[in-house]
Amino acid sequence: MTVMIDGKALADEIVQDVAQEVSSFKLKHKVVPGLAVVLVGEDPASSVYVRNKILRTEQAGLQSFAHYLPENTTQKQLDDLIDQLNEDDSVHGILVQLPLPKHLSESRVIDAISPAKDVDGFHPENVGKLVTGQQVLVPCTPLGCMIMLKRHVDELSGKHAVVIGRSNIVGKPIANLLLQSHCTVTIVHSRTHNIESICRSADILIAAVGQPHLVKEDWVKPGAVVIDVGINQITSDGKRKLVGDVDYHAVFSKVSAITPVPGGVGPMTIACLIQNTLTAAKHQFGA
């Protein structure tokens, strides 16, 4: 029987656990851990994400600071806000929603965030720590994927994990985390030859490319565990809906476990952001 990996339920558990820890953190330090989220412009997909995030922040008992900036914000204004948040003792985590409008530099913003407050784990210092196995703040989506995998795979060691996609925010960090868990890791991407047959050899398949239903039934090995990171808006029968990078229904009966979209990686990403905010706050208090 195939297991549907319920990211929503697992995210609920994580947020509850964080909420308990936040209560004791407050008693111990007389401080509420705070998360600042910066949104530039009005991307409709981002607003859904931010709405979910604020709900979860409240559930966990964290303080939330939302900064909504107009599309025409200048680099200088954004830099100044980051400086201010870096200095602010009530802010323990900073997340700048990506992608930014084209006239703003993402790398400059990522570099400007204090590594100690970088709850996305995107700062080069944190990336370096991740690669060398000294990580504290791990990118949220990869962290969520690993938590789900560890629940559903008895022994990661020695398994062949194939990651489809090589982005800095998902593909590369997941590959590093899988390697730390002693998987044999292959990253495939748009220039890869024989992508299907490589995917077919995967015990663990992670799809993170943003192409609706790219992964078909004949791309997966029977009994594989599939993690679908894709969140793609499509129109089907005149209705807008969210689908993953995996053709869920075609693949379902062939695999041993699979994450749905929605309700899989998405909610776990937010739960991990909440967890990272607590982790960042603890570290700032020397724990």
Ligand SMILES: Nc1nc(=O)c2c([nH]1)NC[C@@H]1CN(c3ccc(C(=O)N[C@@H](CCC(=O)O)C(=O)O)cc3)C=[N+]21
């Ligand atoms: N600095 C930064 N960090 C991020 O982590 C980041 C970002 N920028 N930019 C955008 C992406 C995307 N992302 C999502 C998180 C949760 C859902 C989520 O909760 N999805 C629900 C569905 C929500 C719906 O109904 O549309 C689900 O999959 O069940 C979606 C997308 C975080 N991102």
